[in-house]
Amino acid sequence: MIDYKNLFTPTKIGSLELKNRFALAPMGPLGLGDAEGGFNQRGIDYYTQRAKGGTGLIITGVTFVDNEIEEHGMPSVPCPTHNPVHFIRTAKEMTERIHAYQSKVFLQMSGGFGRVTIPTNLGEYPPVAPSPIQHRWLDKTCRELTVEEIQTIVKKFGEGAYNAKRAGFDGVQIHAVHEGYLIDQFAISLFNHRNDEYGGSLENRLRFAREIVEEIKERCGEDFPVTLRYSPKSFIKGLRDGALPGEEFEEQGRDLDEGIKAAQLLVSYGYDALDVDVGSYDSWWWSHPPMYQEKGLYRPYAKLMKENVDVPIICAGRMDNPQMATEAIADGTCDIVSLGRPLLADPDYVNKLRRGEVEDIRPCISCQEGCMGRIQEYSILNCAVNPQACRERVTAYNPILKQKKVLVIGGGVAGCEAARVSALRGHQVELLEKNDRLGGNLIPGGAPDFKEDDIALANWYTHQLEKLEVEVKYNTTATKDSILAANYDVVIIATGSTPKVLPLGNDQQVLTATEVLNKEKDCGDKTVIIGGGLVGCETALWLAQQGKDVTIVEAMDNLLQNNGPLCHANSEMLEELIPYHNIEVITNATATGYKNNQLKIKVDQNEKELACDSVILAIGYQSEDSLYQELKFDIPEIYLLGDAKKVSNIMYGIWDAFEVANHI
Incomplete structure (x- = not known):
């Protein structure tokens, strides 16, 4: 030590x-x-x-x-x-x-x-x-x-x-x-x-x-x-x-x-x-x-x-x-x-x-x-990762009268927080995760060096669930039949979201930001990122810091217009870092096709071609709630949390999970 x-x-x-x-x-x-x-x-x-x-x-x-x-x-x-x-x-x-x-x-x-x-x-x-x-x-x-x-x-x-x-x-x-x-x-x-x-x-x-x-x-x-x-x-x-x-x-x-x-x-x-x-x-x-x-x-x-x-x-x-x-x-x-x-x-x-x-x-x-x-x-002080900060009394852990058997499906922040709080209060908790580690979108989100604390948070959740003796089953996909057969008192669905995709033609070189951040796909030396929200901008910054030639194509008239950071210190610094790292930004533009390493875009009704080794899609995420839809009438006590409920940020994933898990 x-x-x-x-x-x-x-x-x-x-x-x-x-x-x-x-x-x-x-x-x-x-x-x-x-x-x-x-x-x-x-x-x-x-x-x-x-x-x-x-x-x-x-x-x-x-x-x-x-x-x-x-x-x-x-x-x-x-x-x-x-x-x-x-x-x-x-x-x-x-x-x-x-x-x-x-x-x-x-x-x-x-x-x-x-x-x-x-x-x-x-x-x-x-x-x-x-x-x-x-x-x-x-x-x-x-x-x-x-x-x-x-x-x-x-x-x-x-x-x-x-x-x-x-x-x-x-x-x-x-x-x-x-x-x-x-x-x-x-x-x-x-x-x-x-x-x-x-x-x-x-x-x-x-x-x-x-x-x-x-x-x-x-x-x-x-x-x-x-x-x-x-x-x-x-x-x-x-x-x-x-x-x-x-x-x-x-x-x-x-x-x-x-x-x-x-x-x-x-x-x-x-x-x-x-x-x-x-x-x-x-x-x-x-x-x-x-x-x-x-x-x-x-x-x-x-x-x-x-x-x-x-x-x-x-x-x-x-x-x-x-x-x-x-x-x-x-x-x-x-x-x-x-x-x-x-x-x-x-x-x-x-x-x-x-x-x-x-x-x-x-x-x-x-x-x-x-x-x-x-x-x-x-005009209120709180904390994204600690729902109890500045409201310690109203969010104190509730004692339980009867232990329940709780199943959590999904090991992103919402699923992990729901499992942690449920177990801490005394419930018997099992968590199913389809991948081989906990963290969900924290893992690709934490790929850049400047996001190391996202990985630290994922590791913290892993350690807490181990200490609380939550049974975590990795590489496991839940089905309706397996869940109903196990007779759980409570089921929490936190199955997250999937990246939105856009068919552009040569889809072999059209990648998602998640694939690139997870190093599942190589974007080459010159790439175009479609989408100038938080994920697109942070991915662009990360790649530019590696020496890549990066261009951002954004449909709106400025970056970070959708789901950008709430705090302007974050958004304004990121906006300034983009040109500082020689990242080209094309706004009011939409992509129309990609072929032979040429991305066609339309800018203010004018067509333009951008040469690039790949196209990275950062156009948002869509909720994955299909399992909840299958189960919602068959489980007496069932909850939908995190991105599966509504695509949002880490704070609301954790806060909503805490609220629900503290009242089971």
């Missing part, structure tokens, strides 16, 4: 001792607050569960200290100044429970979002900013804050921190000179065009952040830790235009030289630790890294900060590999490893690691469907 002991040694932020080197990274607590600015029961349960799971420091998601200058529709997120008595009452219940597990907890407080306020959270309220600048999402010009308003927000930070201390929080984190939020907009000259004491020189642009920490220290005492979420580099090529990994560009935001100077100033002002990442909402695939970003992408920037300031450094950013984490502590990259989405996926990550149960840690797949995507679209 690899020795991870250094991850379980104590460390300090100021005079506050933490029991280990793990922190829960702050993630927007949408859905975890109530209409009066307190924490609701979901929020209390969610944060407590991560403390129970062994995490040494819990950092809440963002809370607003001000709800008047930058108005937020309530309920949005907790607010320590809106109704202080109510906030303290609800937060005290939470901090007391967290402290029972020897964990510490910080309240993350924000001065506002400014030009990056997510439109679904903005409502009718006008966005504010340091200067009259363009909003990140809307074609609106932001309103400039007055000096009086800035000073009011500073005072609110003091009030909020004081209320947090009364509520039992061990410290606070300021949100943030990072990611292009309001205080960061003041710090960056691209956004700050002021000519008063809050604009111009770096010291003036950091004045807002300085006054905040000074106000908190005055109200709460020097020993009350105040940490800062901090980005030493912005990766901004221009407004709404971010840089890709490895791309040469001229930084328009904060460059590393200024990032070092700013960090040194901020620490001199009194900040007790820096929670380091990079990026901005103009390049937000850095701040919210999809699977297309490498693991541990913030490590070089954390180490740079560690070398230039004398306070603890917290490092997040796909740090869920335990070996990477232990090396980061050992080589002085950081003092604390921060896990965000990995602790959504598995709240017991830390305890499982301490016990050496690495195989039992449910992996985050960086899809951002349940977390950032749902925050963006529906």
